[in-house]
Amino acid sequence: MFRFLHTADIHLDSPLKGLEIHEDAPVETIRGATRRAFDNLIDLAIEEKIDFVLISGDLYDGDWKDYNTGLFFAGRMGRLDKAGIRVFIISGNHDAASQITRVMPLPANVTLLSATSPQSVKLEELGVIIHGQSYPSRAVTENLVSQYPRPDPHSFNIGLLHSSLTGREGHENYAPCTIDELKSKGYDYWALGHVHQREIVSKDPWIVFPGNIQGRHIKETGPKGTTLVTVEDGQIVKVVEHNLDILRWAICRLDLSECEESDHVYEAVRQIFLQELDLADGKPLALRLVLTGKSPVHAQLLDRTAEWIEEFRGIAASLGDVWLEKVQFQTSRKVLFENIIGEDTPVAGLLQSIKTLELDSNTLFSLVPELNLLKSKLPAEIHSTSEPFLDTSPEKIRELRTAVEELLTARLLRHGGSR
Numbered sequence: 001m002f003r004f005l006h007t008a009d010i011h012l013d014s015p016l017k018g019l020e021i022h023e024d025a026p027v028e029t030i031r032g033a034t035r036r037a038f039d040n041l042i043d044l045a046i047e048e049k050i051d052f053v054l055i056s057g058d059l060y061d062g063d064w065k066d067y068n069t070g071l072f073f074a075g076r077m078g079r080l081d082k083a084g085i086r087v088f089i090i091s092g093n094h095d096a097a098s099q100i101t102r103v104m105p106l107p108a109n110v111t112l113l114s115a116t117s118p119q120s121v122k123l124e125e126l127g128v129i130i131h132g133q134s135y136p137s138r139a140v141t142e143n144l145v146s147q148y149p150r151p152d153p154h155s156f157n158i159g160l161l162h163s164s165l166t167g168r169e170g171h172e173n174y175a176p177c178t179i180d181e182l183k184s185k186g187y188d189y190w191a192l193g194h195v196h197q198r199e200i201v202s203k204d205p206w207i208v209f210p211g212n213i214q215g216r217h218i219k220e221t222g223p224k225g226t227t228l229v230t231v232e233d234g235q236i237v238k239v240v241e242h243n244l245d246i247l248r249w250a251i252c253r254l255d256l257s258e259c260e261e262s263d264h265v266y267e268a269v270r271q272i273f274l275q276e277l278d279l280a281d282g283k284p285l286a287l288r289l290v291l292t293g294k295s296p297v298h299a300q301l302l303d304r305t306a307e308w309i310e311e312f313r314g315i316a317a318s319l320g321d322v323w324l325e326k327v328q329f330q331t332s333r334k335v336l337f338e339n340i341i342g343e344d345t346p347v348a349g350l351l352q353s354i355k356t357l358e359l360d361s362n363t364l365f366s367l368v369p370e371l372n373l374l375k376s377k378l379p380a381e382i383h384s385t386s387e388p389f390l391d392t393s394p395e396k397i398r399e400l401r402t403a404v405e406e407l408l409t410a411r412l413l414r415h416g417g418s419r
Helices: 027-031 033-047 068-082 179-184 262-279 298-303 305-318 337-341 346-355 361-367 370-377 394-415
Strands: 002-007 052-056 086-090 110-112 119-123 128-132 156-162 189-193 199-203 206-209 225-232 235-243 248-255 285-292 322-329
Touching: 002 033, 027 033, 033 068, 033 225, 052 128, 052 156, 052 189, 068 086, 086 128, 086 156, 179 199, 179 206, 189 199, 206 235, 248 262, 262 285, 262 305, 262 322, 298 305, 305 322
Parallel strands: 002 052, 052 086, 086 110, 128 156, 156 189, 189 206, 248 285, 285 322
Antiparallel strands: 002 225, 119 128, 199 206, 225 235
16 A cells, blocks of 8 residues: 655745735735645645645746845655655746756756657556656747656556636636646646646546645635545555645635625624634634625615725624635616616716716727826736736726716616715
């Protein structure tokens, strides 16, 4: 029998994004989250006395700012070396050979597989052979699997691959291949990386994305960790997920259709925060609150969004290790405005003008010319984040148009004393 840990997408020293602007945010937890999650991985490997660790790409988050990142990793590999645990790594798009310029000597227990062609490493004492190829450059668009060798019929064959297969939302289509291509290789286990969400693609053979070990922003919600695999007599007998993350991200969608008054909203928000806190396994929690539904308090919400946000943030703070990353107001009117104010009134005419407002990126920049100047002066990295500033895609423009319509409508209705 032998056991191994399969992990990927560690992005060591990558910053957590989305809480930086909040004065009460857990700064130290945010800064050290990926390191502490990686420490949890090392502790688990030693406690469980596993035989080897597989890292399927993106150990690093790009070139190091200084040598401290490499020193930290080398130190943790030294702990595994003392415990007799070997480590096998392939680089991915973020830590490709062309991306990492600094070099840190590593203990003898660590093997970084070749970036020039698939490499196979045999562990005679375990009857295991590990096949894999690192990325030579950041963007690998060819199918690497086609060059992987045939399986050793007398060994347990593992394939390491950094790929989104035929594509996964939010991930570049690097090293593309199909599930059938992986199965046709005849390997016993495919240790994949690149996709940050846990996914068991297949169980015959096992094809697994372990996900990353620490969510880095609001698009990486839920538990994060590693996969522990147990093999007996050449057969996989157990595959177990172990959570490693330090801070948990969650999106709370709250329907306010039944909330008649402000106090009802506050209580509903408190309850959904408590529910998410119960699901966080005792970890600090970063939340995005999304308010939905045809709500009686719709106009009130849009009339003073800034105040509501601060009040919701206060509710989060009162619960302990909970931080509000963002609030999205997506409620709508419970009653059509035509039924409130009539069809042939001055206010109805204004509202109809709002509904017929044509808005696209060109119109937006012509209405507010300063936006174009501001956008041109912003650093490139602001535009390349998961939620870029001044996103003028058709989808975002439609969202903006709806928000403008709802805000102006709410203001007019509130001015007339209606909800």
